[in-house]
């Protein structure tokens with residue numbers, strides 16, 4: 563009989579809904595070596611918690627993180643809280659012998675990420691694993707883009723263009739939330755969505771950013787404060803409060819291989835709702851992953867006869883494409899939420915086989931160093947700044 567892997571999820575915002583969906587659906591479509599069970603959802607507000615736990619299919623809810631991770635019947639702790647809680651919670655859960663899935667960005671500072679990577683390294687010696695939730699790696703077309711690059715379809719990579727564009731803060735009257743509070747979110751567009759662009763570009767190219775030259779900007783420095791419980795905790799619900807993170811970040815980067823990359827992350831790209839793109843150009847071709855067309859990759863083969871060259875749109879819905887055998891017949895599309903099922907599947911399989919899942923906390927720590935280097939570079943007049951560990 564398949565053994566169970568009982569999950570406790572900490573947090574119940576937008577990501578809590580997405581992860582709940584992932585845990586619920588994964589064992590129904592994938593034949594998993596361990597069956598995830600949605601045991602406990604932990605949150606601060608008992609009423610909201612109980613109501614959401616029931617709606618999303620968790621057996622019970624709790625307000626007590628420490629008591630939850632002390633339970634013998636919990637195997638996996640899934641952290642979907644704001645970034646300021648990641649470090650302490652992840653380390654405590656690992657030390658309690660629980661496998662940990664932690665949302666991105668891994669932490670709010672390089673030092674926290676380093677300590678988390680260290681704790682994960684220690685836990686892995688005992689077969690306890692940690693993974694970061696860079697879920698876009700698990701969109702089949704993004705995974706397939708990585709496969710194509712790995713098998714030489716674009717040749718030697720020279721250039722990477724990566725953008726993550728949103729516009730939900732373009733309106734200066736959009737209210738202050740924890741995402742605009744440095745003490746909770748760590749950074750703004752840079753960490754929230756730039757982190758995805760960095761991880762995905764590094765994943766697709768199997769390369770790492772070594773140095774960066776960046777600029778960050780906060781366009782709207784004060785925003786309306788909502789009532790308690792809606793905006794920043796403890797806010798009076800009147801007047802305005804300061805935005806303490808970036809709205810926009812852009813940087814040029816050099817990879818270990820010598821390739822160069824141009825990156826942009828913004829919440830002010832009016833008209834762009836959730837536009838993540840990574841394009842990789844090599845000496846034999848180019849490949850484009852575009853989240854707004856997430857069931858396809860665009861591929862240009864520069865070795866084809868000149869008369870036949872041009873970008874081809876490859877629909878990534880065949881059973882032989884990554885993850886697709888579990889889903890629908892060819893041509894039947896997947897959406898945003900499927901990445902979370904693939905994340906649950908991959909994590910469960912790694913735990914069962916005793917292999918370090920990726921992206922590991924070490925990978926998350928490396929992304930954190932890139933983000934930190936961009937901020938430091940911006941503060942130093944865009945000076946080229948190393949991403950190496952201090």
Ligand code: SOE
Nearest residue numbers: 576666728730754755758836
């Ligand atoms: C921010 O708006 C956000 O929700 C990110 O936090 C998620 O990681 C991304 O998937 C969508 O946008």
